[in-house]
Amino acid sequence: MQEEFISVWVRDPRIQKEDFWHAYMDYEICLHTNSLAFNKKSSCVRRRYSEFVWLRQKLHDNALLLAHIPELPPKNPFFSLNNARQITARMEGLRFFLEEIVRCPVLLSDSCLHLFLQSQLSVKKIEACAEGRSRYTVAEAIQSSGCRVQRFCSEEHSQEEGETDSE
Template identity: 65%
Template structure:
């Protein structure tokens, strides 16, 4: 029996990717970038087996802080450091940060202790803002973590090919809340609903307004799991 359980455990997988950086415009002066976070898994730890959300760098910082608090003395991998010279127009900066975020998720998703943390699941599979994730994880909302994830209908239908992503936009650049005037930001989109504490409607724990139609780094959009096709 133990051999069967061990074999089933070995067959479990969690694939995650970070790609498709898009500028989200907050107001005339400020913008930030967010990234597509995709999950494909057969693990019993996850409410949804496929999902896709968008998160920004500051939300990754929040996630690590919460995971570290809950994991106590356990060492967590480092996030890519803040760069005071981070440029909206430097694709290399964006690429380096994106690879660092990918590495961070790759490591923590191999840790069984971290996989039991509600904040991680809300971060990966809901569109809740940081404030709402905090409230939900601490039981201060009328909906549970599973309900928040299930009722946020941003579920992945399939992996996009690099060609499809390239058609969606042109090259753009990023800042984590930098002034668009001083950085030379050109094209941008409306702010993502994930960063706003918008009122809930009809008891839905998250406002599912579609992410802004920002331009993307087509050259940085490829996923390490690009060849893996997920059927609806």
């Protein structure tokens, strides 16, 4: 029997322009797993830092002190969308945050986490779906979320065998 694994990557930072003055960075979050906790075994979604802040707060509220919620990389008032070192450090911090969360069975049972990791829904729609206030279930939202899984699996699957805990 194969050992259960959940692999999470945070990569491909992209600047998204809201208008002439406002822009933000978002990141691709890819998940590959054989865990029974996930119906969809591979997925990729894009999320921005503020959505991670929302997720952390939501998990904190839902876990009711039953689980330790890891910290996010700190919000840097001088964060530059053009500073590669800051972007890399943030991506590493976000990856560490997600890796810690998916190791915790209490947090892994949270619908908001699954929708955050495996659907394209906004945080508002994630909340509505998790609370049963949408026309679709959590499973339907995740299954209908299209992504470029083939590219992800072909790039990352070969790395699985060589990965260690230190990576």
